[in-house]
Amino acid sequence: MTEVQIGLAAALEQFSPRESIRLAKLGEEHGFYGQMAADHFQPWVPQQNEASFVWSVLASLAENTTGDLGPGVTCPSFRLHPAMVAQAAATLEATYPGRTWLGIGSGEALNEHIIGGYWPEAPERVRRMFEALEIIRKLFTGKDVKHSGEFFKLHTTRLWTLPDGPPPPIYIASAGPYTSRKTGELADGLITPGASIEKLAGIVDNFNQGARKAGKDPDEMPKLLQVHLSWAETDEEAWANALDQWPNGGMKFPKADIRSPFDFAQMAKLVRKEDFEGRMVVSSDPDVHRASLQKYVDAGFNRIYVHNVGRNQDQWIETFGREVLPKLTA
Secondary structure: OOOOEEEEEEOOOOOOHHHHHHHHHHHHHOOOOOEEEOOOOOOOOHHHOOOOOHHHHHHHHHHHOOOOEEEOOEOOOOOOOHHHHHHHHHHHHHHOOOOEOEEEOOOOHHHHHHHOOOOOOHHHHHHHHHHHHHHHHHHHOOOOEEEEOOOOEEEEEOOOOOOOOOOOOEEEEOOOHHHHHHHHHHOOEEEEEOOOHHHHHHHHHHHHHHHHHOOOOHHHOOEEEEEEEEOOOOHHHHHHHHHHHOHHHHOOOOOOOOOOHHHHHHHHOOOOHHHHOOOOEEOOOHHHHHHHHHHHHHOOOOEEEEEEOOOOHHHHHHHHHHHOHHHOOO
8 A cells, every 4th residue: 555545435325335335346456445435314416316324334345345444424413322333333343453443523414304303503513523422432441431411321331342452543524623623632533525725724733733732743643535526538527427416516505404305406406517616626637636636645635535426436446546546646
């Protein structure tokens, strides 16, 4: 494995479990290493047409590949109680030691509102996530623990199945200043989506501040980047794929409060090519994509998980494995 690790962001809201497993194997054959699997109960828009249970698919991905893997990201605050997330992550690491990580986030209504509870505003969602992190950390000790907090209760219990080695590292999806700083302070690493280099620099700076506050060396902490892109043999096809399969990539507004793929489909009608500017590279030229990924590497991200939004996955994996991955340098 090279110093620059480019893995696949497995879009489980777009591809079936069996297809995702096949693509993971194909990706590894062509130089991709690692899997960041989406945790969705519903797709963004109906035409994506999938939403499999991430923990089941992660186990199958692990069985069929050799790289690292984890959910990018799961929400331990609504649909799943943090104790269940802790159990799932510990079991996966016990089965595939040294390969897994736990990615968590504060959640989106699209996936979490399905349980019918009150959907809080962002500050409360963030507090819930950090309290969930506290519970997961407690359970990862293997000791009998209990918890009574602002949002969660846990009666005295323990995790009975744990990995023989350390528990999986916990990475938090962060973009805002406060969440990024707290992530550096409390988590083992950062997950963030592709954005402008200026915005990413601010996120990393806040993360580093939090890490140093906690006495940690931020340079030693993983910083994972998730990048969506659209490549096809022609620019026209690349644009058609972006607009049909991933219009959410061109939505510039916050999406965490929207509850239905059908609502997203209505909003997608307003998305135009220019809306993808600075958010997602759409091009038939592999070198344009290489240059974009190289900027992220130069900015300090050496673990990048990429997703081509079209259905042309085999062609994309083979092309990038041949023309993009070998040319990236740390």
